Amino acid sequence: MKDAFLLVYRNMKERKARSALTVLGIMVGIGAVIALMSVGYGMQESITGQLVEMADVIMVMPMRMELGSIGAFGSFTDRDQEAVRRIGGIKDAVAMRGEMEEVEYKGEKFMVHVIGTDPKDVGALFGAIVKPEEGRYSKANDHKTCTIGYSIANDYFDDEIGVNDRLTINGSKFRVVGVLEKQGGFRSETDSEIYVTARDSVSILDNEDISEIFVRVRNIGEAEEIATEIEERIDDNHKLDDFTSAMTMGSAIEQMESIFGILQAVLIAIASISLIVAAMGIMNTILMSVMERTHEIGVMKAIGAKNRNILFLFLLEAGVVSAIGGVCGCIFGVIGAHAISFGIHTAFDVEIAAIVKPEVLLGAVVVAMLVGILSGLYPARKASKMSPVEAVRYE
Amino acid sequence: MIRTENLTKVYQMGDAEVYALHDVNLEIQEGEFIAIIGPSGSGKSTLLNMIGCLDTPTSGAVFIDGIDTGKLSENGLAEIRREKIGFIFQQFNLVHTLNALENVALPMFFAGVKRETRLKRAEELLANVGLGDRIYHKPSEMSGGQQQRVAIARALSNDPEVVIGDEPTGNVDTETGNTIIDILEGLNKEGRTVVVVTHDAEIAARVGRTKRMRDGRVLD
Numbered sequence: 224m225k226d227a228f229l230l231v232y233r234n235m236k237e238r239k240a241r242s243a244l245t246v247l248g249i250m251v252g253i254g255a256v257i258a259l260m261s262v263g264y265g266m267q268e269s270i271t272g273q274l275v276e277m278a279d280v281i282m283v284m285p286m287r288m289e290l291g292s293i294g295a296f297g298s299f300t301d302r303d304q305e306a307v308r309r310i311g312g313i314k315d316a317v318a319m320r321g322e323m324e325e326v327e328y329k330g331e332k333f334m335v336h337v338i339g340t341d342p343k344d345v346g347a348l349f350g351a352i353v354k355p356e357e358g359r360y361s362k363a364n365d366h367k368t369c370t371i372g373y374s375i376a377n378d379y380f381d382d383e384i385g386v387n388d389r390l391t392i393n394g395s396k397f398r399v400v401g402v403l404e405k406q407g408g409f410r411s412e413t414d415s416e417i418y419v420t421a422r423d424s425v426s427i428l429d430n431e432d433i434s435e436i437f438v439r440v441r442n443i444g445e446a447e448e449i450a451t452e453i454e455e456r457i458d459d460n461h462k463l464d465d466f467t468s469a470m471t472m473g474s475a476i477e478q479m480e481s482i483f484g485i486l487q488a489v490l491i492a493i494a495s496i497s498l499i500v501a502a503m504g505i506m507n508t509i510l511m512s513v514m515e516r517t518h519e520i521g522v523m524k525a526i527g528a529k530n531r532n533i534l535f536l537f538l539l540e541a542g543v544v545s546a547i548g549g550v551c552g553c554i555f556g557v558i559g560a561h562a563i564s565f566g567i568h569t570a571f572d573v574e575i576a577a578i579v580k581p582e583v584l585l586g587a588v589v590v591a592m593l594v595g596i597l598s599g600l601y602p603a604r605k606a607s608k609m610s611p612v613e614a615v616r617y618e
Numbered sequence: 619m620i621r622t623e624n625l626t627k628v629y630q631m632g633d634a635e636v637y638a639l640h641d642v643n644l645e646i647q648e649g650e651f652i653a654i655i656g657p658s659g660s661g662k663s664t665l666l667n668m669i670g671c672l673d674t675p676t677s678g679a680v681f682i683d684g685i686d687t688g689k690l691s692e693n694g695l696a697e698i699r700r701e702k703i704g705f706i707f708q709q710f711n712l713v714h715t716l717n718a719l720e721n722v723a724l725p726m727f728f729a730g731v732k733r734e735t736r737l738k739r740a741e742e743l744l745a746n747v748g749l750g751d752r753i754y755h756k757p758s759e760m761s762g763g764q765q766q767r768v769a770i771a772r773a774l775s776n777d778p779e780v781v782i783g784d785e786p787t788g789n790v791d792t793e794t795g796n797t798i799i800d801i802l803e804g805l806n807k808e809g810r811t812v813v814v815v816t817h818d819a820e821i822a823a824r825v826g827r828t829k830r831m832r833d834g835r836v837l838d
């Protein structure tokens with residue numbers, strides 16, 4: 224066995240350039256598959272991962288305009304919030320009073336989504352996910368304070384806004400008490416919002432309507448059932464059908480996952496084409512090797528090599544070439560995956576950490592060897608079946 | 619030891635049939651040293667390839683040690699080549715990527731001999747042909763005569779009963795040729811059957827029995 228490897232090694236050394244090119248072919252094929260799969264997993268994880276953190280959430284929004292208030296979206300009332308709270312299995316139901324308001328800072332004006340929530344509900348709303356980067360949330364006793372999203376603080380206005388700066392919302396001065404961490408991705412909306420207390424929202428901004436109810440359930444398994452019940456209760460309150468839409472995050476995650484499954488399959492199909500090209504490369508290399516060494520094969524047979532000895536030697540060569548290609552492909556793939564996520568990060572400012580799974584690497588090496596040995600089979604058989612006299616005569 | 623029965627090999631060259639061998643009946647006794655001579659194209663190499671089990675006849679039969687080689691499978695023929703016959707070529711035909719030691723050990727590798735055993739034996743065989751100090755040299759680093767001695771050592775590696783040489787001295791100078799014939803004579807004295815093809819009358823004269831070939835036939 225050691226000598227078989229020696230024979231293969233000596234041959235590869237003799238044909239360095241060609242062996243290297245074949246290894247390169249496999250390496251690129253395998254590397255492409257690994258890189259694309261890893262980036263795919265990373266993408267899936269970065270999006271569904273954010274959603275999974277919120278798997279116990281149900282978003283309740285009015286779906287239809289209410290009769291009699293033509294031109295305005297429907298809204299909920301405090302009674303709706305109470306009704307939702309009474310449903311079993313619900314941990315929290317946070318009312319959000321959101322409205323587009325004119326926000327002014329140092330003479331610049333923008334329309335911004337300003338949301339009023341009860342300070343005691345902030346924990347339920349953001350949990351451990353959204354934290355102030357600086358400062359804090361508004362407190363129950365605060366008067367005219369606000370917490371602003373990351374983009375409001377840094378991107379909207381020419382000057383950066385920090386804690387204790389003052390904004391004018393709809394004509395009233397508000398003091399900034401906190402700036403939230405950058406969210407990005409699926410939660411990037413939060414970055415462009417301003418949070419005030421429910422009391423200020425009602426009394427100062429004159430915004431009594433509840434635009435959204437944010438529900439957290441105790442048991443994720445019950446989420447769908449509870450969502451249906453929420454819709455029924457609120458619809459009853461308003462004596463309307465299909466007035467309320469309650470969407471669980473679970474169903475959003477499922478949708479995302481199926482989309483990513485398809486995306487992944489397409490990427491892998493593309494990468495597989497390079498693998499097929501690599502397989503033809505191996506077949507070509509081994510075939511060339513067989514042709515060039517026809518004389519040597521004849522000599523080996525003349526001194527007593529059986530067909531299977533010859534077959535084994537050439538399959539071993541194919542296996543060694545493809546194993547080296549596979550391992551190099553793993554290295555190349557891992558580097559490639561990180562390069563791609565870095566590229567995405569710089570180009571789109573989206574954080575996608577490539578996820579390299581060990582089973583993917585292992586599978587890639589196995590596939591490389593399988594492809595190598597299968598494509599080596601034809602030339603190896605050809606070599607083993609040569610007639611010794613004719614092969615010896617061949618120069 | 620070796621017997622041919624109406625051994626015939628026909629090559630089809632376009633419309634014409636070329637009889638490389640024509641009803642050859644030859645018997646070689648165990649322990650004999652026989653030289654086959656004859657003009658170019660008379661069929662000497664073809665005959666050696668047949669008795670060396672490298673080629674199969676168009677008709678007729680080759681018996682080695684009483685075994686009808688025509689009845690053997692490809693594997694069976696490979697085993698005869700490996701165990702019973704040592705073949706020496708005019709062109710040496712060493713594996714150029716391997717050194718002398720590895721070349722000599724190669725037939726034992728195919729026979730599945732343990733690594734240490736075969737390297738030890740290969741070293742001994744090389745010492746016997748006077749190449750004890752050249753075992754790690756590649757063929758390209760050796761003279762023709764040295765390469766041919768490596769080839770002889772290789773032919774002996776599985777201790778065959780028959781040693782066959784197709785013009786083993788054809789590519790070396792007279793002096794080296796004599797050394798090679800000395801070695802072959804030594805092998806014959808050990809009891810091996812030796813069959814060589816040669817153009818060299820001087821060599822033929824040193825050998826026990828000489829057979830002359832012409833136009834695919836062995837003359838009496």
Ligand SMILES: Nc1ncnc2c1ncn2[C@@H]1O[C@H](COP(=O)(O)OP(=O)(O)OP(=O)(O)O)[C@@H](O)[C@H]1O
Pocket residue numbers: 629630631636637638656657658659660661662663664665
């Ligand atoms: N593969 C082949 N195809 C066609 N004809 C062949 C083939 N091999 C040998 N012959 C013919 O068979 C005849 C005998 O050839 P062979 O090689 O046995 O001669 P030889 O006696 O060894 O000659 P030399 O002394 O030149 O080596 C020649 O006429 C040759 O042309």
Ligand SMILES: [Mg+2]
Pocket residue numbers: 662663664784
């Ligand atoms: Mg000849």
